[in-house]
Amino acid sequence: MALTFDLFGTLVDIDYPIDPAEAVARELESRDVTVPDDWHVAYGEVHVDAPEGAEIPLPAHVAHALASRDVEVSDNVARHAVVAAFDPDVTLRAGAREAVRAAGDRGPVGILSNCSVPELVPRTLIRSDLRGEFDAVTTSIGCGWRKPDRRAFEAAAEALDASLEDLTHVGDEPAVDGGIEALGGRFIDVTETPLTDLPTRLEARR
Template identity: 40%
Template sequence: MSAAAHLDGRPIAGLTIDAMGCLVVLRDPTPALGRLLVAHGVPRPAGAVGRALRREIAYYRAHHLDGRDAAGLRDLRERCVTELLDELAVPRPLGDEAGFLDGFLAALAFEPLPGAAAALAACRAAGLRLVCVSNWDSDLPRHLARLGLAEHLDGVVTSAGAGVAKPDPRIFDGALELLGLPAEAVAHLGDEPVDRDGAAAAGLGFLDPPVATLPERLGIVGAASPELR
């Protein structure tokens, strides 16, 4: 049984945790994309590549719910690449559209944040149940498994799978079902206003990152108090 508790003394039996910026981070893809453009005969300056990436990311965030299954995800990725290439004024066809898409995806390399896996393992060992809840497409479970994080989780809920994105509180319904817990026994950890707002609307407590310090902050290791609001 976990010793973690809300500030008012109510026990915490489960946590939901955001992915990007809390469990994983994206390694800067600009150099790899620059090399990819050179390989396809359309070199562009690093600054231009960075601007194109920002446009692609904005498009992805606005449309990521379309990536709910394999077909939808493939279509979404192709549209994201179109946004990227349009910003770079790259003429088409490239001659190897599928190869460019594969190279683009390879450039998007995620890595776990330091201490995240160990903290998750400690929380689970203390009896907490853990579910990742993230505004992401259907491929998130694969990323978390490859990075060795999924083995420390009781499940993954994506906005694409739920059909709604944070701050919509309905994204937490599936997480609470996976946890088998009521909202008042759960806290959400996230790094954006949509996390805080969504958690509040769903009746969950809230924790700021980093995940690495969760055991200490929740009183699982050491005597530090949890920083819930």
């Protein structure tokens, strides 16, 4: 059995900015970027015509939002501003480490996380002391697709050398993480099965 965990809201809690557009604006201004007066409007608009299910990296969205108001920035400036705006405090959820290790005792274990912010997933794993606990880490910004798109789950399964039918995904959003069930895999909802109970549930399935 191969098993993947969602990260945010499942294994860890992080302090997302209350107003992401404002947080990004502050970081842009600190890098001498003139932020347009209607930045919140621009930030909320769609600027990249992407296929359904595709991940749009947040720095690309920010750069396009600025360009729509005739403000040009380099890719590096947009990236550094976004990374700084989403620099989180991280709290490991109760039972997380034990659940990950119990899964690892039964087969390959990985992360499958929707995340459009560069560096956020590895930084979160370091700060939660979970780095090194996984055989593979798959992110939407890395593979290009967001759960529940089939291609996101396929990327995670491939990284663990497993089939979709052999994959169990643990997460907190049935409409997103539960997409694995339509592909023949299994979903464990941590809002119904807490991480502290996961080792027992996995043991029962051996």
